[in-house]
Amino acid sequence: MPLRDEEGKTIGTFGITKDITESKQVREEIEALAKFPRENPNPVLRISKDGTVLYSNKASTPLLDTWGYKEGQPIPDKWQQLVQDTLDRGEGQHIEIECVDRVLTLFFSPIVESNYANVYALYITEPKRSEEALRKSEEQLRQAQKLESIGRLAGGVAHDFNNLLTTIIGYSELISMEQDLNDSTKEGVQEIKNSAKRAAELTKQLLAFSRKQVLQPQVIDLNRLITKLGKMLRRLIGEDVDLTTKLDSKPGHIKADPGQVEQVITNLVVNARDAMQEGGTITIETQGLYLDESYSQQHPEVKPGDYVLLAVSDTGHGMDEETQAQIFEPFFTTKEVGKGTGLGLSTVYGIVKQSGGYIYVYSEPDHGTTFKIYLPQLTGARKQQESVREKKGPMGGTETILLVEDEESLRKMAGKILDGYGYSVVEAKNGMEALEIITQGDRLKIDLLVTDVIMPKMGGKELAGKLTEEYPKLKVLYISGYTDNAIAHHGELDKGVSLLQKPFSTQSLAEKVREVLDES
Structure with missing residues (x-):
């Protein structure tokens, strides 16, 4: 500023200087801190005790969507309670949640004097995915071992019962050949035979589950087999259920027992029908595909290679995880007493496994169910005509x-x-x-x-x-x-x-x- 004499003339200048280096650094640090949450690739939020979102960066949007947050409203009660607990305790806490297809750890940090909490999130997807994949693999192995043990038991039981049933059926047929039987006795013998034959069907299903059936494998065009079954399946499911097919034009051929594959499809369709008492849609799908190493890592029992997919889906009531873990066990059923034996899906499991395939179920309550079966694809296979031996001549002899x-x-x-x-x-x-x-x-x-x-x-x-x-x-x-x-x-x-x-x-x-x- 100028210095003047008594006459007003400028005789000099006066100035004050101040070192602002430190204050400039502080301001830059404040600006950097302000930019930190805004530019952070992870979610950062500030939430008051009453659940009001005071601040959220752009990266928080998917997290808030997962919470079910709507702008202008408090966050949902579950998360509001976490904020309140954090402030009441005066201590930070953290939890893990799934956000879209990733896993987050949320850190709640209390600012007690200001009555709000800062929420920071850190993605831990890859380690979590590895842990989850390992957990699933171990669970699949335990389930496979469990079913294997049950299968051995079922096979042994079926063997003993088959011996008894053969005797019952044989003697009842020998008795029925007697000439001097009255009508009442004939009727009783016939009931014995009928009951024994029904029991034989049960043991047959047990053997299918235990993978001890003798198969008659042939080269099969799965599309043709499904088309052939169409009319029969539609009669089975009734008028309230729609049956649709999505068949790959060239899914490839498989080698399996045609009768057993028909039983697999029929059992799955009947199971789907029973899950839709008020009607719905069943979809049967085929597809030729290659299961690669990454799929094999998620399902360790699967060998990479070419497969034919057979999928049966329904729009029924679905299943929870506890039910899914037991559905392939013999005699497990969610149906009322007298409405099912609990052997339908265990039979499917055994046939698929004995045919060299794999079966998985995907389901959620109220979102339907899909069974996916992968059977090894034959490369360059040609259809084989089944030869039928004609029975000729008498059945007896003197040998x-x-x-x-x-x-x-x-x-x-x-x-x-x-x-x-x-x-x-x-x-x-x-x-x-x-x-x-x-x-x-x-x-x-x-x-x-x-x-x-x-x-x-x-x-x-x-x-x-x-x-x-x-x-x-x-x-x-x-x-x-x-x-x-x-x-x-x-x-x-x-x-x-x-x-x-x-x-x-x-x-x-x-x-x-x-x-x-x-x-x-």
């Missing part, structure tokens, strides 16, 4: 049959049936006794060995091996309800093996014996 079965009642019943058809029958209760009978005294001329597969001391496969070494032209028919990989692998009979599955009827035994004897 000598060695019948080996450890269940006495079943052995006697089968022997009585074969004797009735004119055969000469020699019985043995196990493999060791059969060898003794053959080798003692004058050697018997045996035309056919009919033997159970699983027996104490010596199984049927070992017995047949010893006898065919000495009698190369001996023909063999195995009878079993549970092969335990002795004569079949991955559900397919070993080459040249003939099998009659228990429980069997008198006619099926006679037909199969004659068929094996007539083979060249």
Whole structure:
């Protein structure tokens, strides 16, 4: 500023200087702090005790949407309570939440004197995803081991029941052949047969779950099979449910037992129908696809490769996680007593697994359910025509049959049936006794060995091996309800093996014996 004399003339200047370096630095720091929440890529919020959002940066929008926050209104009660608890305690706290497809850790920091809390969020997606993937893999492994154990138990139970049912069916049929039965007795015997056959269907489903069925795999065009089933499925589901298909034009071929695949589709469609009592839509879908390494990492049991997808979806009531964890277990059902056996989905599981495939369920309560089945795709496969053997000639004969079965009642019943058809029958209760009978005294001329597969001391496969070494032209028919990989692998009979599955009827035994004897 100018200095003047008494006459007003400028005689000098006066000035004051001040070092503002420090204050400038403080101002820049304040501006930087102000920019921090605004430019932060993670959510930053300031929320009052009454739930009012005092400040939120742009990155907070997805988080607020996840909370269900609406502008101009307090945040929802759940989150408001967290803010209040933080301020009342005067201590920070943190929680983890899912936001869209990522995982956040939220840190609540109290500013008690100002009656608000600062909320900072940190994304921890990748570590969390890795932990979640590991947890899911461990859970899938535990579930698979559990189902495997149940399967072994179910297979053993089915084996024992099949022996009993074969005896019941056989003797009831023999009784019904008697000429002097009155109508009441005939009716009672028929009821016994019908009940035994229904029980046989249950054991068949148990064997399907335990993956101990003998399959007859063929090359299948899945689209054609689904189209063929269409009319029957529509009759099953009724008028209140729509059935739609989305079939890939070229999904590829699979190798499986057509009858078993039909059962898989039918069981899933019926299950979907039952989930939609008030009507809805069932969609059957096929697709050829490649499951890569990343999919295999999420599902460790899956080998990368080409697959054909079969998916069945419904718009029904859906399932919670607890239900999903049990749906493939035998006899588990959410239906009323008398409305289902609980074997439909366990049968599906067993068939898919035995066919070399994988099955997964995706569902939420009130959002429907989708079952996805992945079956190995055959590359360059051609359709095979199924050959049907015509049954010719009479079922009886005069040949000598060695019948080996450890269940006495079943052995006697089968022997009585074969004797009735004119055969000469020699019985043995196990493999060791059969060898003794053959080798003692004058050697018997045996035309056919009919033997159970699983027996104490010596199984049927070992017995047949010893006898065919000495009698190369001996023909063999195995009878079993549970092969335990002795004569079949991955559900397919070993080459040249003939099998009659228990429980069997008198006619099926006679037909199969004659068929094996007539083979060249």
